[in-house]
Amino acid sequence: MNGDKLVWVAPAPHVKHNDNSRTIMLDVVIAMVPALVWAVYMFGFRVLSVLAVSVASSVIFEFLFQKILRRPVTVLDFSAVVTGMLIAFNLPASVSLWVPVMGSFFAIVIVKQLFGGIGKNVVNPALAARVFLFTAWPSEIGGYVEPLSEKLSPLTVNAGDIVASATPLASLKLGETPDVSIFDLFIGNMPGCIGEVSALLILIGGIYLLLRRVITWHIPVSFLGTVAVLCFLFPQTQSVQAYEFMFMELFSGGLMLGAVFMATDYATSPVTSSGRVIYGIGCGAITVFIRYFGGYSEGVSFAILIMNLLVWYIDKATRPKPFGYIPKKKEVK
Amino acid sequence: MNKNDIMCCKTFISEVEALALTFRGGVHVPEEKNTEGKAVRLFDSPKTVSIPMSQHIGAPCIPIVKKGDTVDMGQIIGEVKAGLGCPVHASVSGTVIAIEEKRNSMGMAVQNVIIENDGENRISPEVRPYEGSFEELTFEEVVEVVRRAGISGMGGATFPTYAKIQSAKDKVDTLIVNCAECEPYITANHRLLLEEPDTVIGGMKILLRAFGLRVGDIAIEDNKPDAVKLIREKVKGSDFAEVKVLATKYPQGDERQLIYAITGKEIPAGKLPADVGCVVFNAETCASVYRAFVYGMPLIKRIVTVDGDCIADPCSVKCPIGTSYRELIDFCGGCTKEYRYIVNGGPMMGAAQWDIDAPVTKGTSAVLVFSEKVKPVYEQPxxxxxxxxxxxxxxxxxxxxxxxxxxxxxxxxxxxxxxxxxxxxxxxxxxxxxxxxxxxxxxxxxxxxxxxxxxxxxxxxx
Structure with missing residues (x-):
């Protein structure tokens, strides 16, 4: 029938699900598109310049690193694209264009590849880059553009001089009521980083990821739930109702972006369901702790990074009891 | 709620099958049951059969025939001298043309008795129905008849059935007939249930008697509603069998998950089903037990699902043990494309074969032939x-x-x-x-x- 053609002889199983790393990463990219479109509408086309530089430099750094070290090149799995997009999402639209390049280098080369590449990094590369840029060049990151008033053209090279405005989160930190309504906070009509402003559109992306079964509900729900409960129980200001304060905290800053896209990063979150709940609660608690008592107004990045470091222990502690587990016999008294 | 209401509720629930039993975890694999609507075709005329002396764990058989001997269907051609194992029988009538060593799919060298089929289908005088009364069957008799008939588990793991019965003696309160058939492609059990339900139920009755049990469970996945309906009708009004409907999920047919789904008991690690009071038999194994008692016919034929994207006319085929894949594939219209992957059993747990002339054994529930579409999973980085x-x-x-x-x-x-x-x-x-x-x-x-x-x-x- 077959002439001399050879057949494959491999151990079972012989079939595989269609999902692979690339389809998952593409789904994440798709989930980020609504928030991106909103950012372009809000801040102007310069958003796309930041994004393009960030994504391109991430991919190039990964490619170069793997080429130089003669490792298999894995840029086609799109994970570098996701990292690049997330770095851009964490920068204001007015940022100088060399900043995302620095961020990409830190994220891809130092945080991801030096630790062994995809799946082996200890902390989330994009978040680590955000914190790195945030602490190294605070003045570059600090300038948030007031939405709609000054649309930035894609060719604005250095937009650092644009009048920056305080983010609602910074106002909350000072015990003031932000001059933005909760509804505006929810849809994203406020100053902030490119990808973090619209809670609504990030949630839509999150629902897409849930429906595609890319992420599970455990981390976002426990993360946001913990923040909501803590803020509701211990509001920082008496000038608004507790529930109003809770919604302001939920919809401002990088919380939504962090809970939906950052904390759910596979490599740096637990693999067990119960572990994911613990991890989410930890992220939420540390976020509120830093927002209330820390020096920064924003605590999400640090919270997630701290929990990232604990993932291995959470996995170990929440290891399920195997089917038919026989408990070790206790000594009879 | 009075008793009547509760009964009504129960009937309602079982009718809508809202409560399909299952376990935690598992995966949904595309079912690919392309052959479920096709009747089993009988293929009883392979030119030669090559019968391995070892088809499952336990001691290999020693051939008791010589080259040139004439053998009849059902005649014992290999005996176990010592230890665990059961005899093998000639699956066709004809002449022994060779006894040679071949490597099986696990890579082990096994003696094969090769018989040229004379096409006469002479039945050996050794084949005699059980003569005693079914009402007075003893445990030892069942074990002996099942052993002599060379019956081993036909779901894939092929543990000798008599040894399973023996090891479960006096330990079991639940007997389950496994018709889950959770592997993709395979429809052998499904077709058997539809076409010969009485043999399965009959075999189950014999096994129930052996264990002194009154009621057994027939477990069927809910992707076979026609089989569920038919078996329900068959056992209606009798009190010895209950049909349990299982959710369609892989690996529902694994003994551990099956027992968990039906009884809620977890078999402790490293223990056997009998240790939690259960014993599980594959549907076709039950049918073989029935045939061994009623016709005296040992296990010499089985249903094999022949499928895969290369096969011209996929269907389930009943063929003698020892039929080569090549003849089986030709019987199903041959290959339409170049084959690159041959699997003995389902795509999840079956063994890949290197030899298209390999024989069907007691554990071959399917022969799947794939083109280049299927590649080993470790081909990708x-x-x-x-x-x-x-x-x-x-x-x-x-x-x-x-x-x-x-x-x-x-x-x-x-x-x-x-x-x-x-x-x-x-x-x-x-x-x-x-x-x-x-x-x-x-x-x-x-x-x-x-x-x-x-x-x-x-x-x-x-």
Whole structure:
């Protein structure tokens, strides 16, 4: 029938699900598109310049690193694209264009590849880059553009001089009521980083990821739930109702972006369901702790990074009891 | 609620089958039951059959025929001299043309008795129906008849059935007939239930009697509603069988998950179903037990699903043990494309074959022939991205991602700590892995290494 053609002889199983790393990463990219479109509408086309530089430099750094070290090149799995997009999402639209390049280098080369590449990094590369840029060049990151008033053209090279405005989160930190309504906070009509402003559109992306079964509900729900409960129980200001304060905290800053896209990063979150709940609660608690008592107004990045470091222990502690587990016999008294 | 209401509720629930029984974890594999609507075709005229003397665990048989002997259907041609095992029989009538050593799919050299079929289908005088009264069947009689008939589990694992019955003596209160058939493609049990339900039910009755049980369960996945309906009708009004409907999920047909779904009991690690009072028989095994008693016919034929994207006319075929895949494939219209992958059994747990002339054995539930479409899973570069899908898929509740990582690094002690020995190698983790990590394969390697080490330590202690 077959002439001399050879057949494959491999151990079972012989079939595989269609999902692979690339389809998952593409789904994440798709989930980020609504928030991106909103950012372009809000801040102007310069958003796309930041994004393009960030994504391109991430991919190039990964490619170069793997080429130089003669490792298999894995840029086609799109994970570098996701990292690049997330770095851009964490920068204001007015940022100088060399900043995302620095961020990409830190994220891809130092945080991801030096630790062994995809799946082996200890902390989330994009978040680590955000914190790195945030602490190294605070003045570059600090300038948030007031939405709609000054649309930035894609060719604005250095937009650092644009009048920056305080983010609602910074106002909350000072015990003031932000001059933005909760509804505006929810849809994203406020100053902030490119990808973090619209809670609504990030949630839509999150629902897409849930429906595609890319992420599970455990981390976002426990993360946001913990923040909501803590803020509701211990509001920082008496000038608004507790529930109003809770919604302001939920919809401002990088919380939504962090809970939906950052904390759910596979490599740096637990693999067990119960572990994911613990991890989410930890992220939420540390976020509120830093927002209330820390020096920064924003605590999400640090919270997630701290929990990232604990993932291995959470996995170990929440290891399920195997089917038919026989408990070790206790000594009879 | 009075009793009547409760009965009504129960009937209603069982009718809508809202409560299909199942277990935690597992995966949904595309069912590909392309042959479920096609009647089983009988293929009883292979030119030659090559009957391996070892078709399952236990001692291999010693051939008791010589080259040139004339044999009849059902005649014993291989006997076990000592230890666990049951005889093998001639599956066609004809002449022994050779006794030669061949490598089976596991790579082991096995004696094969090759018989040229004379097409007369002479039945051996050894084939005699059970003459005693079915009402007075004793446990020992059942064991002996089943052993003489060479019956072994026909679901794939092929454990000798008489040994299973023996080991479960006086321990069981639940007997389950396994018609889950959770592997993709395979429809052998489904067709058997539709076409010969009485043999399955009859075999179950005999086994129930052996264990002194009154009621047994027939477990069917809910992707076979016609079989559920038919068997329900068949056992209506009798009180010895209950049809249990299971959710369609892989690996529902695994004994451990089947027992868990039906009784809620977990078999402790390293123990047998009998240790939780259960015994499970494959549907076709039951049918074979029935035939062994009623017609005296030993296990010489079985239903094989022939499918895969290469096969011109996929269908389930009833053929003699020892028929070569080549003849079976030709019977189904041959291949339409070049074949590159031949699997004995289902695509999740079956063994890939290198030889298209390999024979059908007692455990061959399917012969799947694929073109280039199917490639070994480790063909692609792989990396664990820690998505946790394998952890959620593992019905044994292990952490396959960690075990695979440790195994790849050669840290077998850690694998053992993470309970790799509980792994049943069902393949669900490899199936779902988006990183293309050959998890099951790595687990298997770790298990082999650990077993090796345990053997060494045992030897050292002596």
């Amino acid at each position: 792989s990396a664990c991205i820690r998505c946790g899908r394998c952890v959620r898929a593992c019905q044994m509740r292990l952490m396959p991602n960690y075990i695979a990582t440790f195994s790849r690094e050669g840290k077998y002690d850690l694998c053992e700590q993470y309970d790799v020995m509980s792994c049943v190698e069902c393949g669900a983790c490899t199936y779902v892995c988006p990183g293309s990590v050959p998890i099951t394969q790595l687990n298997r390697a770790a298990k082999a290494k650990i077993n090796e080490k345990r053997k060494l330590m045992k030897g050292g202690a002596k």
